[in-house]
Amino acid sequence: MIEMRVRDLGEVTGAALLAGDPERVCRGCVIDSRLVDTDSIFVAFPGERVDGNDFAEKALRAGAGCVVMTRTPEPDVSALAAELGAAVLVCEDPTEFMLRLAHVWRKGLDCTVIGVTGSIGKTTTKDSLAQLLSCRYRVHVTQGNFNNLIGMPLTILSAPRDTEVLVLEMGMDGFGQIEQLSRCAEPDYAVITKIGTSHIGFLGSRENIARAKAEILAGMRPGSLLVLNGEDDFTPFISETFAEPAGIEVIRCGVSDTDDVRAGAAVLDEYGCPHVSITFEDGSTIDTKLSILGSQSVVNALFAAALAHRLGVEPRKIDEQLGKLEITGRRAQVRDAACGARVLDDSYNAAPESVAAALNLLCALPASGRRMAVLGEMGELGDAGAQLHALCGSYAAAKDLDLLVCVGADNAREMADAARLMGMPEERVMLAADTDAVIGRVAGDLRSGDLVLVKGSRFVGLDRFVEEVC
Incomplete structure (x- = not known):
């Protein structure tokens, strides 16, 4: 420290x-x-x-x-x-004090710095990176959600003097923040996981979100490395507009034959864990199984594997660590309810893209009873909120669930109305004002064999429902 x-x-x-x-x-x-x-x-x-x-x-x-x-x-x-x-x-300005002090401490550490940002998946990627690299290096990593203008400097200032790799998550809710974080941390490597719709209420468009995320390059030197999602539609924009003019090397991770590090088709086992092959830049390949759930977790693990390989971790070690990954809580974790039902606890946060991925996982997992989704409102979507909530409701309707519970006010109603409009029977759609209402109306109705997804933005507080039933 x-x-x-x-x-x-x-x-x-x-x-x-x-x-x-x-x-x-x-x-x-x-x-x-x-x-x-x-x-x-x-x-x-x-x-x-x-x-x-x-x-x-x-x-x-x-x-x-x-x-x-x-x-x-x-x-x-x-x-x-x-x-x-x-x-x-x-x-x-105490924030500026922290940033300046953290920058000086970072410069004094003889370590490699990796910055991770993106609309979704950054915490899973950060946790996966730390675990893969820890089998070779002394790693210090962002704990919890310490990823803002105060939290990230605190992470740097808590790093031991003998740290060899510093893995930092970088979040934002407006322009200029990631630039400040990047100039403080001066990453040697960076990952932008995906350009989604989180924070669109603050920034107005996905292009603006891409520009804000690309600020992670501000503190990087020419010759540094940026890892991008090969299947993200804003990857060419970030690469050509920001990375290449700055002399930053880019590698793409994804499922296409043109990606530098690529994964084959993922096959989920009965518990939802993906089996997948990964091919690295040098052509070496591993067939591995992830200990984290869902096909959506593959690309995040791929980012981590690509950087770990670049930093000298052997493929067999990467394979071994991918089978033991542990990520920050309340992200796609299956928990047993007291009544015998299973709860897919993804209540930490939500964005439209991650809701769709969670619904896919809900339908991929085995269930002898009913499949249900408890979906809370999503924040920071601005004027696009009603449309994006409606899209999530429509997507849920297509999954033929036994019950959809939409939690919140106006945007929850948009979700529920869209699900009904797309053909979901009235008796399978429930609108609940808040988490207490969900507890009162749903908790006692769960039965052995049921599988229920719980997902929403943190302000909805659906973690209380999970704790009530588990």
């Missing part, structure tokens, strides 16, 4: 020392005063409800070596810092 004198913290970030010991050595960085440990750097973020500056004294008493505030400290805070041999820095 970051280890630096207070004096140097100020110099590299532009923060001003207002009180305390400039020679104090600090270790680690947190933004939550409850996580302060001895010598921590505590960065205070002012918020609408909670102002981190108000917790400066608490952080100092907990052992912080330095507190970074956005306002002039009260006299008692300055006095306490001096008394404890700690320090107080003041900066105008």
Whole structure:
């Protein structure tokens, strides 16, 4: 983790020392005063409800070596810092402070940096990459969803000094954010998983989403490598408009004979795990089985396998690791309900493309009872929300489900109406206002042998339904 004198913290970030010991050595960085440990750097973020500056004294008493505030400290805070041999820095923008500090720490690490972004699949790709590379390297990786302008710097600042590969997930909800992340991290390798419709409400079109995702190239040097989805319709645009002019090498992963790293047709076993052949750039091939579910997981594993192979991991090791993959929770995980039903828990988040993939998986898995889908509303779709929810409802209708539960308000109604319009019988379509309604109306009706998909954006909170029945 970051280890630096207070004096140097100020110099590299532009923060001003207002009180305390400039020679104090600090270790680690947190933004939550409850996580302060001895010598921590505590960065205070002012918020609408909670102002981190108000917790400066608490952080100092907990052992912080330095507190970074956005306002002039009260006299008692300055006095306490001096008394404890700690320090107080003041900066105008705590996000910029974090980005600058993380950039300096990244530059001091003798490691390879891999950035991962995309509309869907980036967390699965990130987790797969970390596991494949960990059989050869000391890997530090984004935990959970620490992928924004605060979370990614925290990931970098927590990296041990002996890190050999740093795998960073990069998210955004507008232009300029991934550029900031990329300039901070300076990736040697990058992956753009797919250009979908997530965040279309903020950016207006898929082309704009592609432009925003292509910002990952901003911090990359000529000769670096970008991995793209060979079957994504925006891959030529990203390659020709952004990568090639910047001198960035591109490899494509997919199922076409023209892709540089390619997979054969996936065959799902009775548990939904894909069996697939993978051919690498040098012509070497493995026949492997993934431990994660669904055909949609193949391309994400392919991105990871392509980079692992480039970084010297032997094909047999890649094969071995693909059979042991573990990904961040609530992404296409089959769980047993107390009543004997099975729950396909994909409740972490949702986008139209991932809903379609989840419905495909629901229909590919064996079920002796009913097949049901509980689909929550999807966020950040803007003016396209009604149309995209209707498309998901239409797609669900085509799957001949025994029950479709649409959870939410207006957009959930769009889903339900479209499913009925496309011929799904009225008695098989249910509209529920919220997760509590789903629990009340569906949880007690599940039976042994049933298979139920649960998927929606996080704000819907469908994970509570899963916990209720499992």
